[in-house]
Amino acid sequence: MRSLEELERIRKRAQEAMKVREGEQPVKVVVAMGTCGIAAGAREVMTAILEELAGRSLTGVTVTQTGCIGLCEQEPMLTVEKPGRPAVTYGQITGERARRIIAQHVVNDVVVGEWVVSTRR
Amino acid sequence: MKELALHILDLLQNSVEAGASRVGIDIIEDAGNDQLVIEVRDDGKGMSPELLERVLDPFVTTRRTRRVGLGLPLLAVAARQAGGEVQVESSPGGGTRIVASFGLSHVDRAPLGDMAATLVAVLAANPQLKLHYRHRRDGGEALFDSEAIEERIGSVPWDKPEAALWARDAIRSGLAALPDPASGPARDKGR
Numbered sequence: 305m306r307s308l309e310e311l312e313r314i315r316k317r318a319q320e321a322m323k324v325r326e327g328e329q330p331v332k333v334v335v336a337m338g339t340c341g342i343a344a345g346a347r348e349v350m351t352a353i354l355e356e357l358a359g360r361s362l363t364g365v366t367v368t369q370t371g372c373i374g375l376c377e378q379e380p381m382l383t384v385e386k387p388g389r390p391a392v393t394y395g396q397i398t399g400e401r402a403r404r405i406i407a408q409h410v411v412n413d414v415v416v417g418e419w420v421v422s423t424r425r
Numbered sequence: 426m427k428e429l430a431l432h433i434l435d436l437l438q439n440s441v442e443a444g445a446s447r448v449g450i451d452i453i454e455d456a457g458n459d460q461l462v463i464e465v466r467d468d469g470k471g472m473s474p475e476l477l478e479r480v481l482d483p484f485v486t487t488r489r490t491r492r493v494g495l496g497l498p499l500l501a502v503a504a505r506q507a508g509g510e511v512q513v514e515s516s517p518g519g520g521t522r523i524v525a526s527f528g529l530s531h532v533d534r535a536p537l538g539d540m541a542a543t544l545v546a547v548l549a550a551n552p553q554l555k556l557h558y559r560h561r562r563d564g565g566e567a568l569f570d571s572e573a574i575e576e577r578i579g580s581v582p583w584d585k586p587e588a589a590l591w592a593r594d595a596i597r598s599g600l601a602a603l604p605d606p607a608s609g610p611a612r613d614k615g616r
Binding site: 342346362369 | 426431434435438441442495496499539542543545546549550551574577578579581582584585586587588589590591594595598
């Protein structure tokens with residue numbers, strides 16, 4: 305069992321990072337977790353995103369979820385929302401593709417064109 | 426669904442959709458009675474008697490984007506093909522309780538799968554949720570109670586990846602300390 309002290313340190317670091325970023329709009333990564341998404345592999349996508357964000361110490365990025373958005377054949381899907389930019393939804397994502405989207409889109413600001421399903425302002 | 430843990434993820438999503446603030450997940454692996462029981466309870470808005478009556482029917486859903494609801498019917502099929510069943514209790518304002526049973530050593534029972542990944546996927550995306558997880562196997566017990574942790578050290582930002590991965594490791598080491606499965610598919614070993 306990992307120690308509560310360790311979790312307390314994580315908590316403190318998160319609070320400090322939040323202070324630094326006060327007033328900043330967070331970048332959001334939204335994973336679709338309806339039945340269709342789960343059956344297609346959304347949980348592995350979520351795990352990969354958490355690992356990649358933790359590994360890169362990307363404290364300004366929030367992970368959240370949505371349900372089925374009616375494009376079940378495109379699952380697993382994830383959406384990257386950056387302040388002041390169109391939200392980009394990607395389809396047929398694997399854990400590996402999610403890691404590339406974090407590196408290329410979230411970090412380097414370059415949309416990964418080949419997996420885009422839709423963009424919305 | 427390849428794992429029972431994915432069905433559980435789906436049930437937890439229903440609880441989130443129903444506005445639950447507290448969710449209990451109990452898993453009991455009982456080799457003596459050759460039974461695996463999964464129970465999920467929430468304090469969400471619950472279901473009307475009309476919806477409850479039809480909820481195992483795939484053509485019922487509260488969602489508007491797709492007119493076929495698959496979660497509970499899929500779980501019911503998985504339980505039935507492994508010699509078990511699904512029971513649903515719910516009332517408007519009274520939350521929902523789902524109990525699924527399976528033959529523990531039944532050849533058609535899906536493996537339990539990665540419960541830590543399931544719980545953390547829910548917690549990371551819903552950091553306000555109070556998650557109570559208890560897993561019993563042949564006299565051993567593993568617990569993960571996000572509310573008890575927060576009572577001790579204060580509110581935890583579970584949506585921060587580091588905190589979510591801490592929870593995953595804590596759940597995994599709790600499960601690893603359970604006695605080895607006495608029966609059931611060998612692929613459950615080590616979970």
